[in-house]
Amino acid sequence: xxxxxxxxxxxxxxxxxxxxxxxxxxxxxxxxxxxxxxxxxxxxxxxxxxxxxxxxxxxxxxxxxxxxxxxxxxxxxxxxxxxxxxxxxxxxxxxxxxxxxxxxxxxxxxxxx
Numbered sequence: 001x002x003x004x005x006x007x008x009x010x011x012x013x014x015x016x017x018x019x020x021x022x023x024x025x026x027x028x029x030x031x032x033x034x035x036x037x038x039x040x041x042x043x044x045x046x047x048x049x050x051x052x053x054x055x056x057x058x059x060x061x062x063x064x065x066x067x068x069x070x071x072x073x074x075x076x077x078x079x080x081x082x083x084x085x086x087x088x089x090x091x092x093x094x095x096x097x098x099x100x101x102x103x104x105x106x107x108x109x110x111x112x113x
Contacts, residue, residue, distance in 0.1 A: 002101065003029055017065075021098060024058045027051050028101065035109065045109065052105035059098030066090040 002025040031048040038044055068075065070088025086092045 052102040055102030062095030
């Protein structure tokens with residue numbers, strides 16, 4: 001349901017990069033539903049795994065870019081400045097939710113036979 005949330009939050013800016021989470025979430029949703037009923041077809045399994053890895057990397061990159069955005073100017077990696085940036089206007093943990101979804105999907109598919 002992440003694509004729906006991104007639509008409701010209007011997660012778009014002028015850049016094409018702001019649409020990447022939406023385009024990663026759609027196949028993630030489709031392959032997650034598909035894998036619920038068919039784990040044995042090799043190409044579906046591989047497509048799901050690749051989509052989950054894409055979610056992991058999208059979340060990590062999104063968190064990094066949200067963090068940079070929150071610095072609002074000069075990037076300072078001191079602990080206090082970084083913690084203020086994490087709690088800034090762009091939610092860093094929301095981007096990391098993509099990473100959590102991807103890791104959970106990977107753990108689930110490797111566990112399932």
